[in-house]
Amino acid sequence: MxxxxxxxxxxxxxxxxxxxxxxxxxxxxxxxxxxxxxxxxxxxxxxxxxxxxxxxxxxxxxxxxxxxxxxxxxxxxxxxxxxxxxxxDPIGIVSESFRRILENSRATNDKLHLAMQEIKGILESVGGGVLVLDCHKKIVSYNQRCCEMMGWSHENGTDRSCRDFICRGDHPQGCVFDEMMRTGRLTKGSYCGGDGQRHFDVVASPIRDSQGTIVRAVLLYHDITELVEAKAAVAQEKERLFFTLASIAEGVIATNRHGRISLMNQVAERLTGWRSSQALGRPLCDVLQVFNSEDQHICLDILGNVLLEEDPEQVVGSNATLRSRTGEKLFFAMSAAPILSQEKSVAGAIVVFRDITKEKKLEEEMAKSSRIESIGQLAGGIAHDFNNLLTAMLGNVSLAKMMTDCDSKVHQLLSQTEKASARARDLTQQLLTFARGGNPVKSLSSLGELLKESVDFSLSGSKVRCELTVAEDLWPAEVDQGQFGQVIQNLILNAVQAMPEGGLLRINAENRSLDGRSLVPQVTSGNYVQITIRDQGPGISSQDINKIFDPYFTTKELGQGLGLAICYSIIKKHQGTITVESEPGWGTTFYILLPAAGADAAAADTAPQVTETSAGKGRGRVLIMDDEEVVRDVAAEMISFLGYEVVESCDGEEALVLYAEAMESGRPFDVVVMDLTIPGGMGGKEAVQKLHELDPAARVLASSGYANDPVLADFSRYGFKGVVAKPYGVEGVAKAVEKALQEQEED
Amino acid sequence: MKKRMDKKQKNIEIDMRGQVCPSTMLVALEAINKYGDELHGGMEQLCILTDNREATNTIPDIAVNMGYAVQVDRQDSFYRITLSCAE
The missing domain is CATH 1.10.3550 (eoxyguanosinetriphosphate triphosphohydrolase fold)
Structure with missing residues (x-):
């Protein structure tokens, strides 16, 4: 560098x-x-x-x-x-998370939207009216059905209180919403709206926020008006059924399909002896205890074969009996019918039954009566023929008696024969009364005489002694002598049988005037003759005393149970009463009250026989009509003997011809005696009508072998002037003819 | 919340013990984002092991908002937060 x-x-x-x-x-x-x-x-x-x-x-x-x-x-x-x-890259992470949150929110929103649509659909399709309220009862929402139910217009809108739209200003007792708020739970209640015309069921359910505080409520209204009305109708129907069942005379039991009792009425309770509360749920067989004619307990399969029977009345045999819980037995008729459900399946059975014990007894009595009736017809026929024969006998005897010296032995014998014939006549009469009843042929009678005759007749040969006391001034009464005698004889016969070892029988006859205050039932005020018959027998138990006048009631082994029934019937037909008083150990007393005849009838028929009959004194023409030759002959003989001119005819047609001829010839008949019954021809009943067409002034006497013929009892209604009951002797016919002629002169 | 666990489901476990928020949350979210679709589909379930107590509130909250089912189980010295598909 x-x-x-x-x-x-x-x-x-x-x-x-x-x-x-x-x-x-x-x-x-x-x-x-x-x-x-x-x-x-x-x-x-x-x-x-x-x-x-x-x-x-x-x-x-x-x-x-x-x-x-x-x-x-x-x-x-x-x-x-x-x-x-x-x-x-936290931002990337968080934004990706937000994307996921948003996606989830979108999906949740979609679901929410769907859920809201679902809720809306549910709200509208649910049968009831739905109302959503906030916690201050302000309306949040409601469905269409709620509008219709409450009669709202859509303008009602939300955000108003339910008080204005549902309770209409009133704050009802037992508000469902208040109750729900108080309990915090789903609450049910009812509401009556539409001016009391509509009924609703209301269910209020709370809606809570995430803190659990109730912020809203959903009220679901169901219109139950029809249900309420139906329930009321059912209750009414139930009440009607109850009263119907309570008021009908039959026992009614309903069972379910298992044959167990679901209902029974009061009559069923009475007949079975089971109380409804005890019987409910029990098998029918336990309560309806049925026994067959062999007295074996049988269990009715009502739901099985019985318902298949075409005639449900035939469910039980006619002799089956029902035994109540207390052991009482009764005959019953029963019918059963299925109770069908709406699906036509058998839901149970209804059994209707009634007590036919009385009907059954009545049926038996009817059968007895029917037998008696046929005996009666036979007896009636025999009595008729007997009377005709007796007429011949009595007529001839009385004629013969008149032809003999009163002091002669023959006269005496004839008198005895006459008496015997009279007794035979009475027996015939009794036979008729027994068999056919019949209206009494009343005549003014002195009951004292009749009592004496009956007592003598009934007590002959018995160990019983009789004290008969008859008031001296005893009023006469209109009675059928034969029937009255039969009553007294029956009562005496009972007394004699009650005292087999003998004893004292007290019979009193006295006058009684009854006013309206008298204690005798079924008797109007007036004058009566009272006959009291008191024995010293064992008396009658209180259990039996109310039944002794019932037909066929008897305590005797061989008794028919008809004697007192006939007495009752006869006295009734005489407008009288017969009552009994008895105490076991103190004897029995019968009281008979018979209406006394009026004061103008004081001249009683004390001597029914004409005491003096003068032969040959009669004047006039008499026409006899009778189909029986023996009767005709003896009658003609007797009437001729009395001095009358007699013409005989055998039936109505012939009598009419003879009467017309006699009128034309200027020698009319003064009196006609007609037999009422002409087999195969015109009898007296018809002939008298035709005779009166011919001659309205014709005097016709009725005669009959049927001594209890109703025509004899009420002869004037049929156009007759009087009666000559067969059999008759000279006195009888003389008196009748004389009386008719007497009236002719008076006319 | 109910945990869905069927036999074919794959279990993914993330152990975040010793970590605190917010990294716990961010790691959890990253895992959720990664396996989110599988979790929603129900093919997998995610188990987060943590000893951070706060995370037992925050993670479930956000997971629920994402639409997952969450269950928190306390173990001896940590918590197991299980995320799965919501029903």
């Missing part, structure tokens, strides 16, 4: 240490430009270094700023030198 070169190098080194060092002084003209250039470069280099330091400082500042943004501390100067800083 040259000297100048060394000087320059030294200068440059010194200059680096001291930038103000002036240029070296050199004489070389050649060196001067070089030194000037070095000086220029030196100064430029200094500037550049200064700028580089500023750039690095800037970078460090920005790096620190970025580091702060991402949440960490700034770089410490000693941590990284400039070169490491540049090579590490």
């Amino acid at each position: 040259t000297k100048i070169g060394k000087e320059i190098t030294t200068w440059v080194e010194q200059r680096r240490k001291n930038p103000d060092l002036p240029l070296p002084k050199t004489d070389s003209a050649e060196m001067q430009p070089l030194l000037a250039l070095i000086d220029e470069l030196e100064q430029e280099n200094r500037k550049l270094r200064c700028r580089h330091g500023a750039a690095i400082s800037y970078i460090r500042g920005k790096v620190d700023q970025l580091l702060e943004v991402i949440g960490t501390v700034p770089l410490r100067p000693e941590e990284l030198d400039d070169a490491t800083l540049i090579s590490l």
Whole structure:
């Protein structure tokens, strides 16, 4: 190196240490430009270094700023030198991180947007009305359904209080929102809006911010008006069903499809003896205890075969019985029907049953009655024929008696025969009454006489003694003598049977005047004859005493149970009453009340037979009509004997012809005696009508072997003037004919 | 946060024990940037081991903002911050 070169190098080194060092002084003209250039470069280099330091400082500042943004501390100067800083490229790292953050934000925003769209879709498609409120009850948002439910217009807008739009100013008790705010939990409630016409279910759920504070609430409204109305209708229907079931006479039990009881009404409770609360859930078989005719317990498979039966009434045999929890047995009729679900499958069964014990007994009684009826018809026919025969016998005997001397032995024998015939007549009458009942053929009677006859007749040969007390002034009464006798005989027969070892029977007959205050039921005020029959038998238990007048009720092994029933029926038909008083061990007393005849009827038929009949005194013409020749003959004989002129006819047609001929010939009949029943021909009932067409003044007497023929009981209504009941003797016919003629004269 | 770990997933571990912020953060971010796509794809998961307590807040915060699932487990003398694909 040259000297100048060394000087320059030294200068440059010194200059680096001291930038103000002036240029070296050199004489070389050649060196001067070089030194000037070095000086220029030196100064430029200094500037550049200064700028580089500023750039690095800037970078460090920005790096620190970025580091702060991402949440960490700034770089410490000693941590990284400039070169490491540049090579590490923190700005690049952080910006790349920001890019990733932005990408994530964008993706999150996309998701959020999608989620918001989803929420919007859900809000509109959800069935209920959705209302979002802030924590001060300000409306944040709502869906279309909410608008429709609340009847809002879209102008309602948000940012207003729900009080203005839902509660309409009222602050309701039990506000769901308040409750939700208080508990901090999802809350359910109800709301009645639309002026009380609409019902809503409301669910309020809280929305919390990241700190867990409730900032909003979502209220979901469901319109349950139809449900509420349906529930009310169901409740109403249930109540109606309850009252219907409670008021019907049948027992009703409903079961589920497993045959277990789900419902039963009060009648079912009474018939089964089970309380509904105890029976519910039990198998039907446990509660409806059915026994077959062999008294074996049977379990009805209501849900199985029974429902397949075409006739559900035939679910049980007619003789099956139901046994209640208390052991009471009854006959019952039952029907069952399936309860079908909407899908037509069997959901259960309904069983309806009723107590037919009474009907069953009635049926049995009807069957008995029917048997009795046929016996009655037979008895009626026999009695009719019997009466005809008796008429012949009694007529002939009474005629024969009149033809003999009163003191003669023959007269006496004939009298006894007559009495026996009369007894036979009474028996026939009883036969008829027993068999057919029939309206009483009443006549004014002295009950004292009748009582005495019946007592004598009934007690003959028995160990029972009778004390009969009849009031002297006993009023007469209108009774059917045969039927009355039958009542007394039945009662006495019962008393005799009640005292097999003998005893005392007290019978009283007395007058009683009853006013409205009397304690005798079913009796109107007026005058009555009371007959009291008191025995010393064992009496009747209180259990039986109400049943003794029922047909077919008997405590006797061989009894028919008809005796007292007939008594009751007969007394009833006489407008009277029959009652009983008894106490076990103290005997039995029957009371009979019969209406007394009026004062004008005081002249009772105390002697029903004409005491004196004068042969040959009768004057006039009598036409006899009877199909039975024996009756006709004896009647003609008796009437002739009385002095009348008699013409016989065998039926209505012939009688009418004969009557017309007699009228034409100027010798009309004064009295006509007609048999009511002419088999195969015109009977008296029809003939009397036709006869009155011919001659309205014709006097016709009815005669019949059917002593209980209703025509006899109410003869005047049919156009007859009087009655000659078969069998009759001379006295009977004489009295009837004389009476008819008497009325003729009075007319 | 739940860590996803299936059998095919590759585990990348960066041990930064002894380092402090902000270098811990910068190194972690560099690694996240490097493996970011694989992490998002679920092919890899990144485990950062650090004994710098502050980093257990800062790194998870920024990683969550990037959309990763983060789990911090305390070990005996350091923390394991695991980044994986968010569900």
